[in-house]
Amino acid sequence: MYSILGFLTMKVLVTSYRTASDRIALAALRGLSLAGFSPWLGTDDPSTASARSRHCHGIIRLHSPISSPEEHAVEVMECVRKHHFSTILPTDDYAVFSLSQAYGQCATDVPLPVPPLEGQQRAIDKASTTELAAALGLNVPETQTVKNKSDLRHALKHILSPWIIKLVQGGGSVGMLISDDPNEVLDHVDSLPDYADHIYDFKTLVVQSYIPGWSEDAYALMYRGQVVRSMASRRLLSWPDQNGSGILSETISKPSFFEKSVELLEALGWHGPANIEFRIDQRSGQSYFIEVNGRLWGTTAMAIAAGVNFPALSCQMAIEDGLRKELSFPAGVRMRFPFPLGLHHLAASSSKLSVGWQLFGPSMRCKSEFWWSDPIPGLLQLRDGIKRVRSGQSARALSPLSIN
Structure with missing residues (x-):
């Protein structure tokens, strides 16, 4: 099911920096190993959970791509030459940026499944991608970009509450707030750090009308602006509860927004894997574009379980400079992600028996x-989750300031 013939001895460097659960890097290592590759992990923290997987064939200590992306790329290229890696698979936005920048500067001739730098920079900008999605005919929430308190007060007056406050650039739920209380919003914005880099920008925010309902995702592997693999899923449980990462998800038949999602990635000239998130309005059933994640995503393990091994296919595409188009996938494949985010969901839930059974009970x-x-x-991950729940520490994604 997973085997890709001819890649048994090919080494792949999976790059990641320390995160709370390291779930994407872990899925990538497992998926590559199952497909016959020899995956190694390049990380700034060898104690991370994915480094302890039996599918990790080696560990290389790297400097973080957060503080010095150029140096990180040079260091990665040196590892490629020294250890004879066939390609590199970045699993976070900083590493993707570092390698896209190196590609743009012609610093490497190693085949990489990463987008052009211009496309990646536009993809991480929520205001820009929302504008592009609207131009392509996708529904988008009421949206305003704010850079100061005056902009913020104007947005709160003219956008229907409840509001969702997000960084214009940033991943996960860092800096996010859902509220219908303007004073809470103002206090939240005051609490944000005065920090901005090429991936995270705490100084510029996006205010949107919150869409009550659930999240659905379109996934694609793109080859120079053309889709070669695809999948879609629905988040049945998330943490944070209203708009967070999927901790119980299920593959679904291609939703109505899928074709427009591909058009958006085509417009970005995308190369490599990407995920586009939508909210389904429980009042009308309409889908609303939310954001682009220009990399592998948190539920990558579910795609592998469904037979669409995006990590291995991304590397195969890079090495062979192409991939045969195959867009079918099975619906109804359900997967849960119990540690550590599931523990936080359980601790906060008022229906602990139901949630506990869904996340931890036996299931065929x-x-x-x-x-x-x-x-x-x-x-x-279980140990990490227990520590965080006991200490009352948030399970929201760490900011780059705290993981650097």
Whole structure:
């Protein structure tokens, strides 16, 4: 099911920096290993959970791509030459930026499944991608970009509440707030750090009308602006609860917004994997574009379980400079991600029995990110989750300031 013939001895460097759960890097290592590649992990923290996977064939200590992306790219290229890697698979926005920038400067001839720098820079800008989505005919929430308190007060007056406040650039739920209280919004904005870089910008915010409902995702692997693999899913449970990462998700038949999603990636000239998030309005059933994640995503393990091994296919595409188009995938494949985010959802839930059964109870139907054949990463994530729940520490994604 997973085997890709001819790649048994090909080495791939998976790059990631330290995160709360490291779930994307773990899925990439497992997916590559199952497909016959020899995956190594390049990270600034060898104690991370994915480094303990039996599918990790080696570990290389790298400087973080957050503080010095140029130096990170040079260091990665040196590793490629020294260890003879066939390609590199970045699993976070900073690493994608670093390698896209190196590609743009002709610093490497290693084939990479990363987008052009201009496309990646536009993809991480929520205001820009929202404007592009609207131009392509997708529904978008009421949106205003704010850079100061005057802009913010204007937005709160003219956009229907409840509001969702987000960084114009940034990943996960960093800096996010959902509220219908203007004073809470003002206090929240005051609490944000005075920080901005090429991926995170706490100084410029996006205010949108919050869409009550649930999240659905379109996934695609693009080859020079053309789709070659695809998938879609629905988040059944998320953490944070209203608009967070999927902790129980299910593959679904291609939704109505899928074709427009591909058009958006085509307009960005995308190369490599990407995820586009939508909210489905529970009042009208309409779908609303939310954002682009220009990399592998948190539920990558579900795609692998459904037979669409995006990490391995991304590397195959890079190495072979192309990939045969195949857009079919099975619907109804369900997967749960219990540690550590599931623990936070359970701790905060008022329906602990129901949530606990969905996330931790025995199930023949639901697959799990926790592998009994590769248990150490899951046990480390469990330990991390228990510590955070006991300390009352938020499970929201860490800011770059705290992980650098």
